[in-house]
Amino acid sequence: xxxxxxxxxxxxxxxxxxxxxxxxxxxxxxxxxxxxxxxxxxxxxxxxxxxxxxxxxxxxxxxxxxxxxxxxxxxxxxxxxxxxxxxxxxxxxxxxxxxxxxxxxxxxxxxxxxxxxxxxxxxxxxxxxxxxxxxxxxxxxxxxxxxxxxxxxxxxxxxxxxxxxxxxxxxxxxxxxxxxxxxxxxxxxxxxxxxxxxxxxxxxxxxxxxxxxxxxxxxxxxxxxxxxxxxxxxxxxxxxxxxxxxxxxxxxxxxxxxxxxxxxxxxxxxxxxxxxxxxxxxxxxxxxxxxxxxxxxxxxxxxxxxxxxxxxxxxxxxxxxxxxxxxxxxxxxxxxxxxxxxxxxxxxxxxxxxxxxxxxxxxxxxxxxxxxxxxxxxxxxxxxxxxxxxxxxxxxxxxxxxxxxxxxxxxxxxxxxxxxxxxxxxxxxxxxxxxxxxxxx
Numbered sequence: 146x147x148x149x150x151x152x153x154x155x156x157x158x159x160x161x162x163x164x165x166x167x168x169x170x171x172x173x174x175x176x177x178x179x180x181x182x183x184x185x186x187x188x189x190x191x192x193x194x195x196x197x198x199x200x201x202x203x204x205x206x207x208x209x210x211x212x213x214x215x216x217x218x219x220x221x222x223x224x225x226x227x228x229x230x231x232x233x234x235x236x237x238x239x240x241x242x243x244x245x246x247x248x249x250x251x252x253x254x255x256x257x258x259x260x261x262x263x264x265x266x267x268x269x270x271x272x273x274x275x276x277x278x279x280x281x282x283x284x285x286x287x288x289x290x291x292x293x294x295x296x297x298x299x300x301x302x303x304x305x306x307x308x309x310x311x312x313x314x315x316x317x318x319x320x321x322x323x324x325x326x327x328x329x330x331x332x333x334x335x336x337x338x339x340x341x342x343x344x345x346x347x348x349x350x351x352x353x354x355x356x357x358x359x360x361x362x363x364x365x366x367x368x369x370x371x372x373x374x375x376x377x378x379x380x381x382x383x384x385x386x387x388x389x390x391x392x393x394x395x396x397x398x399x400x401x402x403x404x405x406x407x408x409x410x411x412x413x414x415x416x417x418x419x420x421x422x423x424x425x426x427x428x429x430x431x432x433x434x435x436x437x438x439x440x441x442x443x444x445x446x447x448x449x450x451x452x453x454x455x456x457x458x459x460x461x462x463x464x465x466x467x468x469x470x471x472x473x474x475x476x477x478x479x480x481x482x483x484x485x486x487x488x489x490x491x492x493x494x495x496x497x498x499x500x501x502x503x504x505x506x507x508x509x510x511x512x513x514x515x516x517x518x519x520x521x522x523x524x525x526x527x528x529x530x531x532x533x534x535x536x537x538x539x540x541x542x543x544x545x546x547x548x549x550x551x552x553x554x555x556x557x558x559x560x561x562x563x564x565x566x567x568x569x570x571x572x573x574x575x576x577x578x579x580x581x582x583x584x585x586x
Contacts, residue, residue: 180210187216191223196334199223214244221253227334228303230257230267270300278309286313288433295430304330308339315343320351331357470503473523477508480515489519499523 187202203220206213221236234257237250245251257264273296280289293310297303307330314323324347330340335357344355480495496515501523504512516522 176209180206180213180216182206183209184213184216184219187219187223191219194332194334195336196223196227197337212243214240214248214250217243218248218250218253221250226302228300228305230264231271266299270296270303270306274303274306274309277306281309281313286316289313291430291433294426295434301329302333304333304337304340307333308343311343315346315350318350320347323347324351324355328355328357466503469500472498473500473503474508476523477504477512477515480519481511484515484518493519493521496521496523501525 183202183206187199187206190196190202191199200220200223203216203223206216207220210216217236217240221233221240224230224236225233234254237253240250241248241254273292277289277292277296280286280292290310290313293306293313297306297310300306307326311323311326311330314320314326323343327340327344327347330337331344334340344357348354476495476498480492480499483489483491483495492515496512496519499512501509501512502525512523
């Protein structure tokens with residue numbers, strides 16, 4: 146032990162002061178003594194598997210002296226024995242940080258990390274225990290019981306798992322099963338208060354006292370021999386020979402076969418059936434786990450499919466809008482070019498392909514100019530659906546009007562060859578009957 150004031154090593158344990166600096170170290174020695182006393186008590190309780198009492202004593206020892214490396218390492222071992230691997234690792238890491246050299250905590254951590262499969266199994270069992278606890282809170286006790294049985298087969302030292310499984314069995318009034326489960330927990334920690342409280346509840350409900358420790362019974366043959374040789378004398382019994390007949394030998398053989406068949410029926414077949422039932426239960430547990438995982442994956446896949454379908458619809462709609470916009474600008478450009486060339490028929494046909502809502506403000510001004518000259522309007526948003534079915538008839542009428550106008554234009558040009566003026570665009574207006582039928586406002 147070192148002085149708390151100057152750090153010098155205290156060689157004489159009878160002195161109440163430090164020989165180096167003269168500081169009073171009486172209280173420090175009492176605290177160190179109490180820490181070691183509680184450590185010894187915890188060690189004794191851990192040796193008889195009183196793990197709860199050992200944990201309490203070791204915590205008290207560390208409360209007096211947090212640098213007690215032996216108490217902290219032993220506390221980690223006790224936690225590991227009760228299935229609390231995370232708490233055990235925490236104590237060992239703290240111990241390793243306090244004393245880096247010649248510390249058993251480093252060996253414990255290295256051994257645990259060397260077996261990655263066991264460490265992953267323990268971590269998985271803890272996650273499944275939390276999942277089973279959440280199932281119990283949601284009211285799915287049956288699924289939680291199946292999950293807990295699998296957890297305890299992977300981590301048979303998890304006392305909390307035994308407690309939760311026994312509590313589910315007590316709720317379902319399966320008292321004998323709860324007693325067997327609590328006995329397994331008592332073999333790990335004899336004085337656990339939760340285990341003893343649950344066992345007392347089971348005893349009150351069934352009226353039968355639970356015996357945790359098994360009594361050792363002596364063999365009757367040995368007791369009889371001891372009673373025969375009480376006087377200490379050596380008794381020599383002469384061997385006797387009795388000739389047996391064939392009938393007695395036959396009956397003895399038959400009786401031996403019958404006894405063998407009965408033993409096979411009573412001993413071997415129950416074990417075989419129990420093995421078959423155990424394998425069936427394990428398969429049921431595996432199927433239930435696979436079904437639960439598949440249902441989660443299916444739900445996730447359905448969500449992804451729905452999200453992708455919504456995204457595809459949005460992309461398709463956006464592509465359709467872009468196509469309409471491109472078609473509208475192309476048709477407007479063609480109409481404007483035709484109008485510049487005084488070809489109002491072609492301008493009218495191209496203007497009918499324009500989606501007005503997709504145009505910008507400047508493009509709408511050009512559209513208004515062409516529409517005012519041709520008397521034809523494009524596709525509006527409110528009427529786009531209603532006029533889609535009539536596009537073919539309108540296009541046919543427009544083409545017929547365009548042909549008629551073209552023929553009139555040729556006739557007029559041939560008759561008025563001297564002046565070079567088109568009579569169809571005279572001051573009286575555009576008189577083509579086909580356009581009057583097709584584009585009446």
